[in-house]
Amino acid sequence: MEILVCVKRVPDTAENEFQxxxxxxxxxxxxxxxxxxEWDNYAVEEAIQIVDRVGGNxxxxxxxxxxxxxxxRREMAMGxxxxxxxxxxxFEGSDGKGxxxxxxxxxxxxxxxxxxxxxxxxxxxxxxxxxxxxxLDLPYASLVNKIEIEGSKLKIGRxxxxxxxxxxxxxLPCVLSIQTxxxxxxxxGIRGIRKVAQVEIPVKDAAALGVDPASVGDAGAKVxxxxxxxxxxxxxAEMLEGSTDEIIAQLIERIKSKGGLA
Amino acid sequence: MTQIYVYVTHKxxxxxxxxxxxxxxxxxxxxxATVTAVVTGSGADLDKIAQSLTSKYAEVIKISDPALAYPxxxxxxxxxxxxxxxxxxxxxxxxxxxxxxxxxxxxxxDSAFAADVVDFEGIDGGKLKLVRQELGGAVSTHVxxxxxxxxxxxxxxxxxxxxxxxxxxxxxxxxxxxxxxxRRFLEVVQAExxxxxxxxxxxxxxxxxxxxxxxNIAIAEELAEAMGAVxxxxxxxxxxxxxxxxRQVGTSGKTVKPKVYMAMGISGSFQxxxxxxxxxxxxxVNKNPKAPIFQVADVGIVADILEFMPALTEAIxxxx
Ligand SMILES: Cc1cc2nc3c(=O)[nH]c(=O)nc-3n(C[C@H](O)[C@H](O)[C@H](O)COP(=O)(O)OP(=O)(O)OC[C@H]3O[C@@H](n4cnc5c(N)ncnc54)[C@H](O)[C@@H]3O)c2cc1C
Ligand SMILES: Nc1ncnc2c1ncn2[C@@H]1O[C@H](COP(=O)(O)O)[C@@H](O)[C@H]1O
Numbered sequence: 001m002e003i004l005v006c007v008k009r010v011p012d013t014a015e016n017e018f019q020x021x022x023x024x025x026x027x028x029x030x031x032x033x034x035x036x037x038e039w040d041n042y043a044v045e046e047a048i049q050i051v052d053r054v055g056g057n058x059x060x061x062x063x064x065x066x067x068x069x070x071x072x073r074r075e076m077a078m079g080x081x082x083x084x085x086x087x088x089x090x091f092e093g094s095d096g097k098g099x100x101x102x103x104x105x106x107x108x109x110x111x112x113x114x115x116x117x118x119x120x121x122x123x124x125x126x127x128x129x130x131x132x133x134x135x136l137d138l139p140y141a142s143l144v145n146k147i148e149i150e151g152s153k154l155k156i157g158r159x160x161x162x163x164x165x166x167x168x169x170x171x172l173p174c175v176l177s178i179q180t181x182x183x184x185x186x187x188x189g190i191r192g193i194r195k196v197a198q199v200e201i202p203v204k205d206a207a208a209l210g211v212d213p214a215s216v217g218d219a220g221a222k223v224x225x226x227x228x229x230x231x232x233x234x235x236x237a238e239m240l241e242g243s244t245d246e247i248i249a250q251l252i253e254r255i256k257s258k259g260g261l262a
Numbered sequence: 263m264t265q266i267y268v269y270v271t272h273k274x275x276x277x278x279x280x281x282x283x284x285x286x287x288x289x290x291x292x293x294x295a296t297v298t299a300v301v302t303g304s305g306a307d308l309d310k311i312a313q314s315l316t317s318k319y320a321e322v323i324k325i326s327d328p329a330l331a332y333p334x335x336x337x338x339x340x341x342x343x344x345x346x347x348x349x350x351x352x353x354x355x356x357x358x359x360x361x362x363x364x365x366x367x368x369x370x371x372d373s374a375f376a377a378d379v380v381d382f383e384g385i386d387g388g389k390l391k392l393v394r395q396e397l398g399g400a401v402s403t404h405v406x407x408x409x410x411x412x413x414x415x416x417x418x419x420x421x422x423x424x425x426x427x428x429x430x431x432x433x434x435x436x437x438x439x440x441x442x443x444x445r446r447f448l449e450v451v452q453a454e455x456x457x458x459x460x461x462x463x464x465x466x467x468x469x470x471x472x473x474x475x476x477x478n479i480a481i482a483e484e485l486a487e488a489m490g491a492v493x494x495x496x497x498x499x500x501x502x503x504x505x506x507x508x509r510q511v512g513t514s515g516k517t518v519k520p521k522v523y524m525a526m527g528i529s530g531s532f533q534x535x536x537x538x539x540x541x542x543x544x545x546x547v548n549k550n551p552k553a554p555i556f557q558v559a560d561v562g563i564v565a566d567i568l569e570f571m572p573a574l575t576e577a578i579x580x581x582x
Contacts, residue, residue, distance in 0.1 A: 013398045013529060014471050017552045020401075027401065096365070096375060119361075123396045125377040130365030139336060139444035142362040155448070160358040163453035163507055163514050168334075171444040181501040222374035222408040230552075231395065231402040237546060237562030244570070247563055248577045251545065254561055258543035260465045260522030261489060261578065 001056035001149075003047040004112045005080065006103055006129075007040040009064055009071040010122035025227050036071040039118025041078075043178040045185040046147060047116055048079040054149060057081045059110070063091055063102050072201055077192035078185070088205040093218030100131035101216050105209030107136060114154075115175040119143050129177035139170050142177040264295040264385065265350040267323075269342070270315060271333070271359055275307040277314060280355045280417075282424035285318065287353060287417050289425070290382035291390060298323060300346070302338050302438075304331040316431035327438040335362035336443040343370045344439030349412045351390070356416035357513070364414050373412030376405060380421040385409070398531045399554035418532060456508020458492055464521045465491035468511055469499060470534075472527015472548065472567050476504045482526060485571045488578040494518065496528050512537040526567045530555030547571075 011018070015033040020026070047058040058080040062068045065087060072083035086102050094102065107115060117129035119142060126142065133140030145165065146157030152172050157165040159179045170176075206213045214220060240247045255261050268284035270277050281299070288297045299319040301312050304326050312324040325341050338359075346352065348371045354360040356378040368375035380402075381393035389406040390413065396403055407413055460466060467486040473479060479493070486493045493509065500510045511518055512534045519540030526547050528534060535558055538544070546559035547567050556562040563570065 011397065013400065017550050018397060018400045019552075096377075097369070100369075124394075124398070125365075126361045127365040127375060127377055130362070131369050131375070134339075134366035134369035140362075140366055141445060142335075143358055157451070158358070158362070159514055160450070161513060162516075163510065165451040165453070167448040167451060169446045169448060174444070180497065184503065222411075223376055224406050226391075226404040226406055228396075228401050228403050231399075231554075231557065237544075237556045237559035239556070239562045239564070244565070244573055245577075247565075248574055251561065251563065251574070252577060252581070254543070255489075255522055255545065258522050260491075260524075260543065261581075 001050060001054050001113045002059070002111055003050060003056060003114045003116065004059050004061060004107060004110065005040065005043050005047050005075070006115070006117045006132075007044065007060050007062050007071055007075055008037045008118070008121045009034050009062065009068045010037045020228050020230065024229070027228060034067075036074055037118050037121045039120060039178060039180055040075075041185040042180050042182050043116040043118055044075045044078055044080055045183045046178055047114075049183060050114075050147065050149065056113075059084065059112075061086060061103065061106055063087070063094070063099050069201055073193060073196050073199070074188055076196045076199060077188045083199075083201045085201055085203045086205075086209060087203050088213070090206050090213035090217045090219075093221055093224070094216050095221040095223040096125055096127035097131055097222070098216040098220050100128050100135060101220070102206075102209060102211055103128065103132055104135045105211040106204065107132070109210070113173050115173070117175070117177045119177045119179045126177065129175055133175035136175070139174045140176070141168055141170055141174070143179040144176045145179045145182045147176070147182075264292040265347060266291060266295045266297045267300050267346055267350055267352045268297060268319075269300050269352060269354040270311070271355055271357070272301065272303070272307070272311045275310050277311055278355065278419075279424065280419055281315065281318065282426075283417070283419070283422040284353055285425040285427045286422040287382060290384070290422070291351065292385055296321075300325070300342070302326075302330045302333070302341055304328050312433045316429065316433060318427045318429055318431075320429045320431040322431055322433045324433050324435050325438050326435065327441060329441045330438065332447045333359050334443070334445065334447045335359060335366075336445045337441050338363055339367050339370060340441050340443065341438040342367060345436045346371075347412075348373060351409060351413045351415065354414070354416050356418050360416040364416050368414035371412055371414060373414055374407045374409060376407050376413065376415045379415055379417050395532075398529050400529070400552065420536065454507060456506045458508065460492055460494045460509055460511070461516055461518050463492040463518075465489055465524070466494045466511070466518060466520045466522070467491045467524045467526060468494040468496070468528060469526045469567075470496040470528030471498045473499065473504075474527075474568070476502070478568060479504055481568065481571050485524075485575045485578075488575045491522075491524070496534050525555050525559065526571060528555055529553050530558055
């Protein structure tokens, strides 16, 4: 099975304190720690496990700048066979549809049986997978947490509200967005990264992908982020300060009054 | 005049809460908009839903077909494309069905798409202004959406106040058209019931990714024991298999209604907080002073939970 997995380099939510830049139109990105989008790691692991079972290749692709190459290498160290970086100044400022248009360019050129994306990335949109499928006229299912291959069809589970699982049958080729927890992504050590450090990663621009530059990037975007701000929801928490002992004394008093301590 | 459709989801013959939230959302887009409810399904349940919505909406479009009996997004997408005016704005819930349905729908309708919107700030020069969040709620963004060719927008459940609209509307039946798709619904498998029922506990010590290692779960268990509480968790802890699924709080886990909720090393994403109901007293401990959890908590402490939890455990034990 030929599997394409879309991956994105994103700021790590567990590692960063997000600050706005002085103009307020972007995050202060200087000291941000980036990693591969959590959901995409599960998608790549799933692709590798499928290929281990039935044969084939895993190709990882990303739309981004030269720094995005590092996430391709990381996923290749996990076991993906090929990587492609899609990069062009014309891609800058793309909305979800723009990203999907660029990715569709690569998919139309290849012969993929299965395309995987993460359920969502840093902007928490969860849009690219469904858009890709619609553009390519392929069947789609989101939030997939189980995949079984049954000939030219897949039996898949979708995680729905309450953690219940909606089982579906879907024809190949198809696009699936992967939910976390579907597998346990393998650990990538520094040695694994070193092994793929020299592998050539092709870079494709709009022309190479057959994408009209006017349909992507800022030029093609109908949806545009104007600014960032830090939300003020309600009054916010009462912050306890002082020495640990003082904080704990205040906290115990409050928990008691709310019935949290017998 | 702006035409707004709202796609009302329903279960067991009852409309989801979002049916009332759409009204407030639509008003924030355009107070003068024509708002039409759209329901899909089949049989008597659907008739009942459609009828019940006429007390809130002046017009209700009902699309009935046996193929729509189970909400399969692939089928619904075709039905909506066959029936709706593509230049309108369509609102749907940002839940597991809306996420499945809407991005592709926007492509098929050739309209703009915005996901998980928490607020609208009206229309200005053909552009709808809206607010959404990124990075697990750490930052918000203002976004403009070109609606000249229509838009498909998912809104966050609970983000808009449920409005009391009263109408005496009518139901219009529309034929679904061709619904052939390449995905077939089989069945729903219910989530496993775990060994502990976190929904029954008055006090929850809930751990998130801040717990860092499986061995550290014991630290939370000791605190819970001292408090007479039960340990629950956020999703990454279950994904890592450090605790069983039955302990997960959130939209894809359990809904809990404790008196006191101790969020330990949890950032406070809406999918997590969506499972915390009944207005409990929320205690948040997080090493990041900017963590979004501090916006929704009642009391906050900036600390390392691996140091703070043992100290709190000792102090509680000393009380006894
Ligand atoms: C469809 C869908 C459904 C979902 N359903 C759920 C759900 O039901 N439940 C759920 O929880 N999530 C759910 N999620 C995932 C959700 O979006 C978040 O990714 C998740 O809640 C984050 O968990 P967290 O807060 O533990 O981790 P993070 O966001 O990584 O936060 C960890 C926090 O710990 C803090 N921290 C780190 N180390 C320490 C330390 N030593 N001491 C103190 N603080 C520390 C960090 O500052 C950070 O704030 C769902 C996502 C999707 C797409
Ligand atoms: N720039 C990108 N390059 C490659 N894949 C992407 C990119 N942005 C999003 N994706 C894919 O789309 C998924 C959902 O992201 P989003 O729709 O942005 O929430 C991600 O998990 C990736 O698989």
